[in-house]
Amino acid sequence: MATERVSHGLHGKVAVIEIGDGTRRNALGARDWHVLAGLVAWLPTEPGVAAIVVRGRGDTFSAGSDMNDWVDASFEGVEQTFRDMETCFQAIERSSVPVIAAVEDIAAGAGCQLALACDLVVLSEAARIGMPVARFGIQASEAFVARVSRRAGKAMAADLYLTGRLLTAEEAVNVGLVTRVVPAGTAFATATTIATQIAAAPEGAISAAKRALSQVEPARVAAGADAATTAGPTVAYNDFVEAIRDFLSSRRPT
Template sequence: MDFVNILLEKKDDGIAIVTINREKALNALNSDVLDELAVAFDELDKDDSVKCVILTGAGRSFVAGADISEMAPLEAAQGYKFGKKGMDTFMKVEKCSKPVIAAVNGFALGGGCELSLSCDIRLASSKAKFGQPETGLGITPGFGGTQRLIRTVGSGMAKEMIYTAGIIGAEEALRIGLVNHIYEPDQLMDEAIKLATTIAKNSASAVQYSKSAINNGVQTDIETAMEIERSAFGLCFATEDQKEGMKAFLEKRSPEFK
């Protein structure tokens, strides 16, 4: 697929960068953008050379939200279908076997906040703004916001953000646990690449098993979650990475994972 609304760069060090590139529309998510994101993450999921993914936006916005001009005329059945498209696409991001880092460079509102929530780790520019303003538009969050936000910042704060349609800055996002770190705008991508590089140096299979165990376990009771972890732990011992990692430790050298 030839991408029109996103940029996909694969670097030699195992890092891929996906940039939503509708700068004039503040990277608003329409059906075309969602389709391209779905294709890109399917490709990244299957590419063994990719160890970590960075997702960001062009210009001064990460994603300013879903495209209101596309949503405004929709009837109930069409709204359901559009919501499903967004949810399905974001689920591909969440379930991508590679860790995904959101480099939130500006506005992350509505669908943009929800897209960042589907990523594993969120880094924010000091100028970033987060919010779920949908109730001010007469709708609910529709791309996973009512579910992922509560799992990230807790029930009370998620409800306050959604009910008030308020917008918060990077410092407040850090305080409530919505983002991991804040950086100055000109340092954000360098720091995202630094973090991705650190992740990419570790065992890809171990990182992938860890992501799967975390994402699947958090949805279940503790006993089921422990079984999920035991299974992932056991599977690691069938990999060359486990052999190499422990051999390197015993030989007091850096591992060379393949």
Template sequence: MEYKNIIVSKEEGGIAVITLNRPDALNALNAEVGKDLRKAAEILKEDDEVRVIIVTGQGRAFAAGADIKELKDAGPCEAREWARALFDSFDALGRMPKPVIAAVNGIAFGGGCELALACDFIVASEKAKFGVPEIKIGVFPGAGGMYRLARAVGMRMAKELVFVGDPIDAKTAQDIGLANRVFPADRFLDEVKSLARNIASKSGITLRLAKQALNEAQDSPDPEGVYRDIDAMGVAFSTADQKEGMAAFVEKRAPRFVGR
């Protein structure tokens, strides 16, 4: 599959890398980027060879946010349609049954930060910067970002980030719970791929069940979320990978998972 604004590569160890590829525009997000992301998500979802997906940016930016040139003359209806289309692009990754890692290599502002938040978790280069500066131009994160930001860092911190609009560095992002890990810039992608391969070495079906259970638990009141965990455990014990994993543990050998 050919894409205009992204590069999709499959690598050893069951990982795929989606790279935003508009470096001259700091990987700013527009309608065409959104279409490419949705299409890539659809294809990778069905690819049994891919167990973990990394999203990153080409050049010195992860994504600088929305392409303002595309938006500046929009009216209310056009803006709503644009925001919904961008949300759908992010949600295609957010609802992916496989783990998705945001590898933030540089600036992740506005829509770029929203894209990172749509992934399962964020790892950052030491040179990364995060921000939701839309308040400075009379708008705010409108593609699901405020909802996801509040869930990631808590309501009070989310309000400060949105109301002030100033960027934060990678260490601060890690301290407030926005980024899980920070890696040195000179070996950033190698470290991310190593982490991804670690995850991909696990049972694919168990990863999907665990992700589904975690996502549903987050949206469920107690004790419903606990019951969902229990149900998922029952499903896990119906799989060949559960039998193989426990047999390998008892026999003191590496498991050979088959994804079913």
């Protein structure tokens, strides 16, 4: 269960999922979201797996979806990709074991949503995180906005979605968007240490904590809702196509 841009390994009771191929800031393609969702659902069924760490390949986390997939894509194809993303994020949120994101460099757009779907987010002090999607004609969904607002509040969600700016690590931890900030290059080691500590605790206690936490997060996507009912982001199609082509032709950094 892997692609060139999604793979996994087992380290004792901790499963590690690695995303991206080390190029294009670890952007993910349509099939990658399917595989990632399947991995997150399957790994907790493996004997002994008690926690999952998600990291990017190389020295970055993920800038989101691979824009190349959307060149000449139909409106329906783009919409399906967003539904597949949302299915993946909900699979992470519903995982029976804790999932920890180890973020170096950047987590933007779908990469940001992927990190925020995890129970804990460990952010490198050199990293940035945010949702610079409006300039691509992407219309934020309820589910996407909820992942920001449940951690950092409505005001910060408005700031990120309306301005498209990326938060520094210091800003992100101060507003509660991420769990903790660590020295550059140590996000994965720290996340793995945390996962190992969690895995050593009684399974029933961790499961109870996850259930209780889900009840005190009113903005969280409701249990039982699916990607279709929570409406992954739609796009202003003409603006979207033009913005994607401009982005790819100029290769501006995300």
